[in-house]
Amino acid sequence: MTSHTLNPDIWVDQYADYLFNYAVGRVSDAEIAKDIVQETFLAGLKSAKNFKGDASERTWLIAILKRKVIDHYRKINSNKGKAEVRMSYSSNVDSEGDWLEEQVADPFSLLENDEIENEELGLAIQDCIVKLPKKQALVFQMKTIQGISTEDICNELGINPSNLWVMIHRSRGALMDCLNKNWFSI
Amino acid sequence: MNSCEKAAIICNKSQYNEATFIEKIKLKLHILICDKCLKFSKKNGELTNLCDKAKLKSLSINEKEALKEKLKNIDDKF
The missing domain is CATH 1.10.1740.10 (RNA polymerase sigma factor, region 2, helix turn helix motif)
Known part of the structure; x- marks a missing residue:
């Protein structure tokens, strides 16, 4: 080992x-x-x-x-x-009556699974981002995750827009490959 | 720059809603005749969807630098 x-x-x-x-x-x-x-x-x-x-x-x-x-x-x-159990019923004023029944989880709901899967997806993407060259990872994160405008990123990093788009292009390409391997093949 | 490279740039821009109307039309026309770019465009859109779905979060550069600074100060004490 x-x-x-x-x-x-x-x-x-x-x-x-x-x-x-x-x-x-x-x-x-x-x-x-x-x-x-x-x-x-x-x-x-x-x-x-x-x-x-x-x-x-x-x-x-x-x-x-x-x-x-x-x-x-x-x-x-x-x-x-x-420390006491917090279970407020007043959150939804319209619903009255069978309050216990209304608290029961919907057995057919897949929403919870979505949440879990999305978290795993997020971690998988994060794994792939870490593998990118440092500058590309930085540009991709600023643009995609933090949603900073192209102009602001260029000013902050001292690059011009065409540099930025080249880096975005490379990072997106690498991420697609990486996710193909690590996410879609599972 | 050949037309596929141009198309790729427009495609990337449109993932961030930064492609102009004319550019989008150019991309659409190119995709009609170019299989490779059609594939790329689909994949690219998929990646955007995945990133949206994952609700990714990250720390900003400043936050990371601050974190590094703090860890360094602690590290020196050991």
């Missing part, structure tokens, strides 16, 4: 977005997710000497992140008053 080593220097570039997406899926709040990612890295640094090298770096960080997510929910539920 190959043993893995830790490289904290590349953590932010390699794993920050992956961990961030993972965390957002669990706490549904970007600000909290950001804090959790930071705490994860800090905890990772502190316990780096305990890293045995059995798992890959990312798996190890994800394991820490999961603990941090649990800690987060413990913290927001620590006050006794908040």
Whole structure:
């Protein structure tokens, strides 16, 4: 079995977005997710000497992140008053009567599966983005994920629009190939 | 630049709604006669759909730099 080593220097570039997406899926709040990612890295640094090298770096960080997510929910539920089951019926004024029946999950609904699948898709895309050359990944993320305008990206990175479109073209091509391998073949 | 390369650029632009009306017509005409670009165009649209569906999020450069800075400061203490 190959043993893995830790490289904290590349953590932010390699794993920050992956961990961030993972965390957002669990706490549904970007600000909290950001804090959790930071705490994860800090905890990772502190316990780096305990890293045995059995798992890959990312798996190890994800394991820490999961603990941090649990800690987060413990913290927001620590006050006794908040610990009680919150099941409000008043959210929908129109519905009256069979309130318990209305809470039951629809057995035929596939929406929950969609959510799970979309999260996995997001992580798969993130995996592919990390494999791109750094500058291409950056341009693709700014354009596609953060939705920054072409002009602003060009100003910020000091490139001209045709450079930008070439990089977008290459990154999209590489992503299509990567997703074909990693997503559609599963 | 040959017509396929031009078509690819327009196709990429239209994924971000940045292609002009004329450009879109040019692309459509080219796709009619070019099988390769038709395929590319479909794949490209698919990628856009996937990215939308996944509701991707990422940290901005500034946020990442701030994060790196913080980790560096901690790292020095060990």
